[in-house]
Amino acid sequence: MSTSTQSPVRVAEEPSGPIRPQRKLPRYAGLGLYVAGLAAGALLAALTGSGIALAVVYGVVLGTLAVYVGSRAVEGTRKATDRLVTALVTTAFGIAMIPLVSLVYTVLDKGLARFDAQFFSNSMFRVVGEGGGAYHAILGTVIITAVTAVISVPIGLLTAIYLVEYGTGRLKKAITFFVDVMTGIPSIVAGLFAFALFTLLFGNDVRLGLMGAAALSVLMIPVVVRSCEEVLKLVPNELREASYALGVPKWRTIVKVVLPTAVAGLGTGITLAVARVIGETAPLLITVGLITGTNLNPFDGRMATLPVFAYYQLTQPGTDTQAFLDRAWTAALVLIILVMVLNVVARLISRFFAPKTGR
Amino acid sequence: MAKRIEVSDLNIYYGNFLAVEGVNVSIEPRSITALIGPSGCGKSTFLRSLNRMHEVIPGARVEGKVVMDGVDLYGADTDPVDVRRQIGMVFQRPNPFPTMSIYDNVIAGNRLNNKKMKKAETDELVERALRGANLWNEVKDRLDRPGSGLSGGQQQRLCIARAIAVEPDVLLMDEPCSALDPISTLAIEDLMAELKDRFTIVIVTHNMQQAARVSTSTGFFNLNGVGQPGRLIEFNPTEKIFSNPDQKATEDYISGRFG
Numbered sequence A: 001m002s003t004s005t006q007s008p009v010r011v012a013e014e015p016s017g018p019i020r021p022q023r024k025l026p027r028y029a030g031l032g033l034y035v036a037g038l039a040a041g042a043l044l045a046a047l048t049g050s051g052i053a054l055a056v057v058y059g060v061v062l063g064t065l066a067v068y069v070g071s072r073a074v075e076g077t078r079k080a081t082d083r084l085v086t087a088l089v090t091t092a093f094g095i096a097m098i099p100l101v102s103l104v105y106t107v108l109d110k111g112l113a114r115f116d117a118q119f120f121s122n123s124m125f126r127v128v129g130e131g132g133g134a135y136h137a138i139l140g141t142v143i144i145t146a147v148t149a150v151i152s153v154p155i156g157l158l159t160a161i162y163l164v165e166y167g168t169g170r171l172k173k174a175i176t177f178f179v180d181v182m183t184g185i186p187s188i189v190a191g192l193f194a195f196a197l198f199t200l201l202f203g204n205d206v207r208l209g210l211m212g213a214a215a216l217s218v219l220m221i222p223v224v225v226r227s228c229e230e231v232l233k234l235v236p237n238e239l240r241e242a243s244y245a246l247g248v249p250k251w252r253t254i255v256k257v258v259l260p261t262a263v264a265g266l267g268t269g270i271t272l273a274v275a276r277v278i279g280e281t282a283p284l285l286i287t288v289g290l291i292t293g294t295n296l297n298p299f300d301g302r303m304a305t306l307p308v309f310a311y312y313q314l315t316q317p318g319t320d321t322q323a324f325l326d327r328a329w330t331a332a333l334v335l336i337i338l339v340m341v342l343n344v345v346a347r348l349i350s351r352f353f354a355p356k357t358g359r
Numbered sequence B: 001m002a003k004r005i006e007v008s009d010l011n012i013y014y015g016n017f018l019a020v021e022g023v024n025v026s027i028e029p030r031s032i033t034a035l036i037g038p039s040g041c042g043k044s045t046f047l048r049s050l051n052r053m054h055e056v057i058p059g060a061r062v063e064g065k066v067v068m069d070g071v072d073l074y075g076a077d078t079d080p081v082d083v084r085r086q087i088g089m090v091f092q093r094p095n096p097f098p099t100m101s102i103y104d105n106v107i108a109g110n111r112l113n114n115k116k117m118k119k120a121e122t123d124e125l126v127e128r129a130l131r132g133a134n135l136w137n138e139v140k141d142r143l144d145r146p147g148s149g150l151s152g153g154q155q156q157r158l159c160i161a162r163a164i165a166v167e168p169d170v171l172l173m174d175e176p177c178s179a180l181d182p183i184s185t186l187a188i189e190d191l192m193a194e195l196k197d198r199f200t201i202v203i204v205t206h207n208m209q210q211a212a213r214v215s216t217s218t219g220f221f222n223l224n225g226v227g228q229p230g231r232l233i234e235f236n237p238t239e240k241i242f243s244n245p246d247q248k249a250t251e252d253y254i255s256g257r258f259g
Helices: A002-006 A029-048 A052-075 A077-114 A117-121 A135-166 A169-183 A187-202 A209-234 A237-245 A250-278 A282-287 A306-315 A321-352 B043-050 B080-086 B102-106 B108-112 B119-132 B152-165 B182-195 B208-214 B238-243 B248-254
Strands: B005-014 B017-027 B032-036 B060-068 B087-090 B170-174 B200-204 B217-223 B230-237
Touching: A029 A052, A052 A077, A077 A321, A117 A135, A117 A321, A135 A169, A135 A209, A135 A250, A135 A306, A135 A321, A169 A209, A187 A209, A187 A282, A209 A250, A209 A282, A237 A250, A237 B087, A237 B152, A250 A321, A250 B108, A282 A306, A306 A321, B005 B043, B017 B043, B017 B217, B032 B043, B032 B208, B043 B060, B043 B170, B043 B200, B043 B230, B080 B087, B087 B152, B102 B108, B102 B119, B102 B152, B108 B152, B119 B152, B119 B182, B152 B170, B152 B182, B182 B200, B182 B208, B208 B238, B217 B238, B217 B248, B230 B238, B230 B248, B238 B248
Parallel strands: B017 B230, B032 B200, B032 B217, B087 B170, B170 B200
Antiparallel strands: B005 B017, B005 B060, B217 B230
16 A cells, blocks of 8 residues: 555546556456356356366356456456457467367377387288287388478479579469469379379389379479478568679579578478378378388389378278277377477477577 | 779669669769769669669669770670679668678678689688778677678678679669668778779768768759659769759759758
């Protein structure tokens, strides 16, 4: 109370000036009101005998209302709107997190059963029941994804460079349009395209790792183009002009100034594009198929890949069903870990290659 | 080293829009020529057309002649890259290459063009260019640090060092001091006074005191109205422009009675 007598602004309770003292809810009151609303929702659901889903819905609605009404009574309209929107956004975030957390939990719960050394060292060759592993499928996925990247990155990056640095007029518009169209191609169509192409070239019943890589490239190239294009557009034009003004030809400016400046973003974009195609199932299912043994040559015969491996373990279990299901879950877990590692790599790339300010 | 530039009947376009019309001027070697005028009158556009940086903008083009040392810079067999090697440029905003150290920024012109140089030679070139840009004493202990870590004024002098390291004949400066404080501005004006013994310097500035302080000749650009092309109204020795200009428009602009 002593502060309010000392400070003239606080004493003036009447609206005397443009800056009025702000009445505020105590620090955790908003959260408390929300939790109280949730509890009331749970109670309501219990009384009416509804399920857990309805209980959550009741709780969220009542909690949001409680926060809004409470804040409006004490703090006024503007603050109340702020709290209302905060509550809505947080709820949306919570809803978005539910499937993610549930998925990670389920995969970890069921996948850890076979997350052992044998899974990473054995193939499925002559395995009909327990045991066996996905050694062949993990290496197959890595090899096919690597071949895909080798095909897609140069094409995608060069296309992006053309669009940003050279392209003008109709051709640029046409390429942009078709890249957008390619982004929307369903993955099974990409698989059928590669299947048809290689059947035309090599005859019937051809199965190659390269075929899968070609199908995945159809999916990966537009992603690479779009992400690289955005990154190259971010390079300030002043740097290009500075380079031209030094008498540096255009192509050298691109190679030595534009690309190094953008390398962090390019690396991140390409890594995320790889992560995007590494889990594709449908195109690999019809192009590379599956084998139980180890084939590491993408230019000859069928190969195993993690997504297809998981699919077949799940859909065509043998006599010992549980062993097959366990392997499917573990394959899914390994795939998630691979994608996560790629995302971490992308973050590291953007951190270590970003231009340093030196301050 | 320094060379004379003769400009005759130069029209500069952005697409179909005529931005600057009918410029005739002779820029003297070993002197500082200042270009003044209101915003949007085509000073910077004219400056950029002198080293063919104008055509970097899509749709931009130029009609007329710019002759340096008997060579038409816009001739059919003139390579714009060669032109820019002889006519360097410093921009309004300092733009050191963010991926390069201070050292690499200075020799960027040579290194980006793949010129083979010995280590001792490049060391000497870097020191000479940085001394020429009055920056050596401030950065000699941290040549391997990124150029973007310097202050704005230091960055601008780094850009000048980078431009003079390729030994051009002419140095174009597009409002080089507009983003700088008075002390850095003074450092760059002193530098220009030193550089004019070796280079032909053309500077665009909004600061009439600066034009009066540093230049030997001054050109006044103006335009009649929005959408009209800019014109070179008057080109005379700086003393005459600021004391007794030929044109009424010039006097109005300089005395602040413009518009």
